[in-house]
Amino acid sequence: MLKTNNRRIFLPGFISPLQENNLADSKKQIPQQKLDLLQPLRQWLDKIKIENRKFAKFIAKLIPAQCPFERDIMLFGRIIGHIPPMCKLNPLYDELISLRFRALCYLVDQCGEDIQSYC
Numbered sequence: 001m002l003k004t005n006n007r008r009i010f011l012p013g014f015i016s017p018l019q020e021n022n023l024a025d026s027k028k029q030i031p032q033q034k035l036d037l038l039q040p041l042r043q044w045l046d047k048i049k050i051e052n053r054k055f056a057k058f059i060a061k062l063i064p065a066q067c068p069f070e071r072d073i074m075l076f077g078r079i080i081g082h083i084p085p086m087c088k089l090n091p092l093y094d095e096l097i098s099l100r101f102r103a104l105c106y107l108v109d110q111c112g113e114d115i116q117s118y119c
Contacts, residue, residue, distance in 0.1 A: 038091050038092065041092065042092065045092065045095040045096065045098075045099055046095060046098065048099060048102075050102050050103050050106040051106075053106075053107070053110075053111050053113075055103075056103040056104075056106045056107050056111070057107065059099060059103035060100060060104055060107065060115070060118040061118070063096050063099065063100040065100075065118065065119050066085075067085035067086065067087035067088075069083060069085060069087070070083060070084060070085040070086075071083045104118060
């Protein structure tokens with residue numbers, strides 16, 4: 001029992017170690033399987049090898065450096081709204097950005113090309 005400002009707080013009413021242990025045991029008993037339908041596509045994108053200058057340039061041009069959907073809505077020279085970047089909602093965003101990064105690295109390391117035009 002804990003006494004604070006004329007109120008008594010009974011800690012066992014809030015924290016019960018027996019219930020926490022029981023919850024942990026029940027979670028261990030039920031195996032949770034996560035179904036990811038995009039996993040084969042993610043693996044395919046990660047396995048793409050960049051071994052050609054034309055292909056690397058194509059990938060670097062195809063995948064934008066920043067989200068093209070982010071906009072400020074202006075009326076009479078004042079910003080009245082903002083459309084946030086929607087690219088992060090794409091479930092394959094990380095894999096696509098990784099593919100673009102590998103293409104840019106290939107252009108710099110193997111071809112010795114300047115990639116400032118792709119940024």
